[in-house]
Amino acid sequence: LQKHQNDVTNLKLINSDNEWYNNLTIKIIPSIGHGKALTSPDIPYLRWSYKGYQMENDLEINNLDRSIDAAKKIFQFISSDVYDNKKNIFTSKPIEWNEVESKFREMFIVQGNIEERVEVWGEKFKEGFFGFKTDITYDDREWFNDAVEVFGRKSNESYDKKANFQKSDWKYFHDAVTYHSFYIKHELLPRYGIIT
Numbered sequence: 501l502q503k504h505q506n507d508v509t510n511l512k513l514i515n516s517d518n519e520w521y522n523n524l525t526i527k528i529i530p531s532i533g534h535g536k537a538l539t540s541p542d543i544p545y546l547r548w549s550y551k552g553y554q555m556e557n558d559l560e561i562n563n564l565d566r567s568i569d570a571a572k573k574i575f576q577f578i579s580s581d582v583y584d585n586k587k588n589i590f591t592s593k594p595i596e597w598n599e600v601e602s603k604f605r606e607m608f609i610v611q612g613n614i615e616e617r618v619e620v621w622g623e624k625f626k627e628g629f630f631g632f633k634t635d636i637t638y639d640d641r642e643w644f645n646d647a648v649e650v651f652g653r654k655s656n657e658s659y660d661k662k663a664n665f666q667k668s669d670w671k672y673f674h675d676a677v678t679y680h681s682f683y684i685k686h687e688l689l690p691r692y693g694i695i696t
Contacts, residue, residue, distance in 0.1 A: 510558055511540065514547040516611070544608040567608045572597055595631065603630060643670040 540548045544567040549558040579594030607629075610620050618638065625636050639645075647668035649660045665671055685696045 510549070510551040511538070512549045512558070513540065514549060514560070516543075516546055516548075545611050564605070564608055568601065568605060571604045571608075572601070575600065600630065643668065643673065647671060 540546060540550075541561070541563065544563055546563045547560065548563070549560040551558050575597055579597075583590055583594050607621060607624065610617050612620075622636055622638075624630070625634050627633070647662055647665050647670035649662055651658045651660070662668070689696060
């Protein structure tokens with residue numbers, strides 16, 4: 501799984517001041533997936549560069565362009581395919597991408613850690629920034645709490661399944677993760693001669 505083709509050197513964050521962590525961690529991260537690139541591919545506003553395996557020059561990546569492209573494809577899927585097949589979940593005909601692209605761009609350039617960015621998105625939804633108002637809250641323990649009863653205190657907790665456990669989002673999520681992991685390890689990777 502560790503491949504020299506995944507080596508990343510000369511990692512630079514072009515529009516961020518968090519470059520300090522690169523020198524600290526890049527030497528200890530294995531060359532698996534985009535591990536050496538750290539979280540650089542995951543931050544929507546980030547412009548960054550690196551030198552990859554057998555590259556002579558640095559390759560510059562603009563995550564904003566990639567984020568806008570991904571948002572457009574998701575938007576088009578929802579506003580065409582989903583709309584065509586599930587009109588009953590829409591209150592009106594979807595608007596065109598060009599009417600919201602600048603709003604997505606404005607949101608993707610918001611800098612900060614993930615918690616700060618999620619908070620900004622939540623506020624924008626409350627304000628009706630995208631043409632509708634909603635109060636979205638995110639509780640990372642919601643599915644767990646809906647499926648599992650917790651007894652005791654933090655230092656001595658015990659757990660039990662609630663009556664709806666078998667049909668809970670928590671169980672379905674973990675079933676999907678288990679299936680995905682099995683598929684990757686036992687079906688997909690062996691096709692390419694990679695045995696884990």
